[in-house]
Amino acid sequence: MIIRDHYLSSACQVASPNCDDRPDPEDVSLLVIHCISLPPEQFTGDYIDQLFCNCLDPNDHPYFQDIHELKVSAHLLIRRDGSIRQYVSFHRRAWHAGVSKYQDRERCNDFSIGIELEGAISVAYTDAQYRCLADVCRTLLANYPKLSSQRIAGHSDIAPGRKNDPGPFFDWCRFNELLSSVAESPAEPVKKGCRNPRQQSKKRH
Numbered sequence: 544m545i546i547r548d549h550y551l552s553s554a555c556q557v558a559s560p561n562c563d564d565r566p567d568p569e570d571v572s573l574l575v576i577h578c579i580s581l582p583p584e585q586f587t588g589d590y591i592d593q594l595f596c597n598c599l600d601p602n603d604h605p606y607f608q609d610i611h612e613l614k615v616s617a618h619l620l621i622r623r624d625g626s627i628r629q630y631v632s633f634h635r636r637a638w639h640a641g642v643s644k645y646q647d648r649e650r651c652n653d654f655s656i657g658i659e660l661e662g663a664i665s666v667a668y669t670d671a672q673y674r675c676l677a678d679v680c681r682t683l684l685a686n687y688p689k690l691s692s693q694r695i696a697g698h699s700d701i702a703p704g705r706k707n708d709p710g711p712f713f714d715w716c717r718f719n720e721l722l723s724s725v726a727e728s729p730a731e732p733v734k735k736g737c738r739n740p741r742q743q744s745k746k747r748h
């Protein structure tokens with residue numbers, strides 16, 4: 544897994560407009576783990592792409608009525624099969640954390656990389672996701688020197704009482720073991736479905 548010019552080579556690139564400049568582009572010093580699924584607890588379709596690209600159709604599902612106008616993003620999404628999508632370059636600020644605080648420092652979006660796991664707080668994550676997440680985090684740690692294995696938090700850790708992801712089914716021990724294990728030249732994940740969600744949404748009906 545390689546990072547070139549702040550993009551992950553093995554990720555499918557889907558540009559989100561929901562990003563801006565970091566106050567200090569050199570300060571990338573926290574990883575934040577999230578989960579998301581659209582509709583909730585369903586793991587098919589391209590609705591996450593559409594949400595992050597501001598083209599989610601509110602008529603596709605009742606839940607989307609409440610969220611389709613949100614302006615949100617993350618740097619990465621790891622799908623159930625371990626494939627990766629990147630929405631925002633790592634040196635820019637994605638809008639994933641909201642009101643948040645890490646070790647007395649507020650506005651975690653300023654200095655963090657947000658990684659979404661496709662999932663729900665009530666459902667176990669897949670083996671492919673654990674392997675992929677560990678590979679991604681190891682690669683990020685090697686490329687951004689202010690990151691460390693000590694500076695990886697869940698969304699619920701930086702926004703307690705407001706957010707509860709990645710939830711009780713995320714196995715931090717398992718993740719940390721995988722992260723610290725020496726990578727055995729893992730195969731590059733296969734890129735899947737790199738279509739632009741705007742093109743897809745026009746095809747409906």
Ligand SMILES: [Zn+2]
Pocket residue numbers: 576577578639698706708
């Ligand atoms: Zn979250």
